[in-house]
Amino acid sequence: MLGEDGQPLDKEARIALRRQRIEARLEAKKMGASDDAALLLDKADDRVNVSRSVAQTSDSRARLDKVSTTGHALVTDVRTRGDNRENERRIAEELSRQGRRQKLLYEAESSARQNAAVAMKWSALFDKQIPQELLYEIELQRDTCARIIASKDHLIREFKAELKLKDDEYVKALKRQAEDVDTLLQRMGAQFGAQRASYEDELEEIENAFMQERQELLDANKLELNRLLEKRQQLEGRFLEQRQARADDDAAQLDRQRVQDAEDYAILKIRLETEIQTLEQDLEEMRATYQLNSEKLDYNYRVLQERDQENTHTIQQQKRKVARLQDVLSGLKAKYAREDKKFKAENTDLTDEFKRLTEQFKELQSKFAHFEKADTRRYKELWNMNEEQVTATMRSVLQADKVIHEQQLGLHWYPPSDAIFNDGSASAAAAADAAAAAAAVDGGGARGEESGPLAGAQLDNEQIRGMLQLLTNEAAFLVEAKVQKLLEPLPLDEQNLLRIDSILKVLGVESAADVEKMLGYFLADADDHELIHPNDAIKAIKAFVEDHQRRADAAKGKARAAAQTADEQPGPSREEVEFWARMASIISDKTLRVWNALEKALLKHNELLISRHAKMNDVASLHVQNNELKALLNQYLASRVNEDLICPPTQTIRLDEFASFQNTGPMG
Structure with missing residues (x-):
């Protein structure tokens, strides 16, 4: 923006000019100037104050709008003349339509009167007795009817003539x-050409205006940049002066700090020398302690040497004792042979006694069945009672959990499903259905992958894989012919898996532990972990079967002995175990941890409140004591005895305050 002298104005001058224009515009509106005058004033102000490019753009837009308005007027004139002709045509059409309607009404009325006259004369013709009069009246009726028809024909011809004129007018209108x-x-073509030429001319004018404005802006910015650089140099000069003043202040402060540090260094040196003397005394004490410990270690070493000699003597005595015990062992073996013969005889007698006890045991079984039924009925009654109590307890626990979540923690509580309080039979049935569905999906019933002896074995072990391959190759004769036929249509992998499963069942392998035990018979060396040669596989199988059968018989014997000696107490059923498991899992471990954390937090909060209450009581008591001390101090200072004293307490207090102020300084 340029001033009256052609020089660019700064930011404050532009703001002032803009405010003047706004005030002049508001005053013009208050004086009652018309809208056109205000608009011209605004345009004049804008033309003076706005930039050259904006003014040129505004003028170009006005000229282009004028050209466009002229073209639109020429184009609209055609439409206006057409609309005028159409209005005149519609007015004439309306007049002709009303004339036709009047003619139709007049014709309808006249024909109606004539038709009525004709109809009235028809009744009079029946009264005529003379043929000549009758003929005359009939001719009159015929003439009347002919006039009615001629009138209507004339009207029809007029309408047809008007219709033909309408067709001619339609062709002329086209x-x-x-x-x-x-x-x-x-x-429209002439307007397009004129607008195109006008747009090209105005575009060239706008480009020229922008170029001139660009040059003016460059000059104005250059002048403003020079002013800013001068201002920056002035600010830098003031900044250097202020920095020099701060540097002088910092140097004086460093001198003061250096003196203070020298004093602190002297005090620190004295304290460190004192600590060095103390550490030297501690060193002498540690040396004395070290000498004492060295003497103790020498004494312990001599004691250990003497104990070593005693241990050597004890070993020699133990060797002589072993020789004597070997002689005793020989005597015990002879005694064992004699006792074995005697015990075999006793075994025969005990066998007879066992048969007698077996008969008594059968009688006890019958009695046991009777008492078992009674105990079972009583057990069910106690179970139902305990189940009701546990269920009520669990519901109260859930209510407490709800209160903790909603009132203490401010969380939304989600209750467990009511199915968790159902009896064990429903859960057992659901578990059975889930197990059956899983077996149907996995195909365990058809392939035997879940129920066979390989269910828990770690088949990814390379040694077990090699052992199972040896069994498949060398012990295929253990698989029945029927099973072989059933395996033929299956894939090779499933054939091998089912064949191994069948072989392991024949050998009595029922668990993963049995597979691990069998692997020990197929290892050539326990250190190298290498499998035996395939020719020795049958021997290993026989050895495993004999050992496995022997262990099975021993286990059965122990089970029978335990069953005979122990009281047969029925264990808890699966439904009962599931019931107690559900009751125990109603409150999860996470919820228990939340309860514990909440309990700890509430206990801490309670302790904090108790301590705050105690401190508040202490503060209240201190306030009371302070008030009492203030009262006593004021009473003591206001006493008349102080006037007789050479150094009253009030002056002593002021001297003490002055001394403390001198020691601490004004910054204390």
Whole structure:
């Protein structure tokens, strides 16, 4: 923006000019100037104060709008003349329509009167007795009817003539419309050419205005930049002066700090020398302690040497004792042979006694069945009672959990499903259905992958894989022919798996532990972990079967002995175990941890409140004591005895305050 002298204005001058224009515009509106005058004033102000490019753009837009308005007027004139012709045609059409309607009404009324007259004369003709009069009246009726028909024919001819005139007018209207379209196209083409030429001229003018404005802006920015650089140099000069003043202040402060540090260094040196003397005394004490410990270690070493000699003597005595015990062992073996013969005889007698006890045991079984039924009934009654109590307890626990979540923690509580309080039979049935569905999906019933002896074995072990391969190759004869036929249509992997499963069942392998035990018979060396040769596989299988059968018989014997000696107490059923498991899992471990954390937090909060209450009581008591001390101090200072004293307490207090102020300084 340029001033009156052609120089660019700064930011404050532009703001002032803009405010003046706004005030002048508001005053013009208050004085009652018309809208056109205000608009001209605004345009004049804008033309003076706005930039050259904006003014040129505004003028170009006005000229282009004028050219466009002129073209639109020429094009609209064609439409206006067409609309005028159409209005005149519609007015004439309305007049002719009303005339036709009047003619139709008049014709209808006249024909109605004539028809009524004709109809009235028909009744009079029946009264005529003379043929000549009757003929005359009939001829009159015929003439009347002919006039009625002629009137209607005349009206029809007039309407047909008007219809033909309408057709001629429609053709003329089409010709005039074609002429208007040609005129419209001609004027639109002329307007397009004029607008195009005007746009090109105005665009060139706007480009020239922008170039001039660019040069003016460059000059104005250059002047403003020079002013800013001068201002920056002035600010830098003031900044250097202020920095020099701060540097002088910092140097004086460093001198003061250096003196203070020298004093602190002297004090620190004295304290460190004192600590060095103390550490030297501690060192002498540690040396004395070290000498004492060295003497103790020498004494312990001599004691250990003497104990070593005693241990050597004890070993020699133990060797002589072993020789004597070997002689005793020989005597015990002979005694064992004699006792074995005697015990075999006793075994025969005990066998007879066992048969007698077996008969007594059968009688006890019958009695046991009777008492078992009674105990079972009583057990069920106690179970139902305990189940009701446990369920009520669990519901109260859930209510407590709800209160903790909603009132203490402010969380939304999600209750467990009611199915958790159902009896064990429903859960057992659901578990059985889930197990059956899993077996149907996995195909365990058809392939035997879940129920066979390989269910828990770690088949990814390379040694176990090699052992199972040896069994498949060398012990295929253990698989029945029927099973072989059933395996033929299956894939090779499933055939091998089912064949190994069948072989392991024949050998009595029922668990993963049995597979691990069998692996020990197929290892050539326990250190190298290498499998035996395939030719020795049958021997290993026989050895495993014999050892496995022997262990099974021993286990059965122990089980029978335990069953005979122990009281047969029925264990808890699966439904009962599941019931107690559900009751124990109603409150999860996470919820228990939340309860514990909440309990700890509430206990801490309670302790904090108790301590705050105690401190508040202490503060209240201290306030009371302070008030009492203030009262006593004021009473002591206001006493008349102080006037007789050479150094009253009030002056002593002021001297003490002054001394403390001198020691601490003004910054204390």
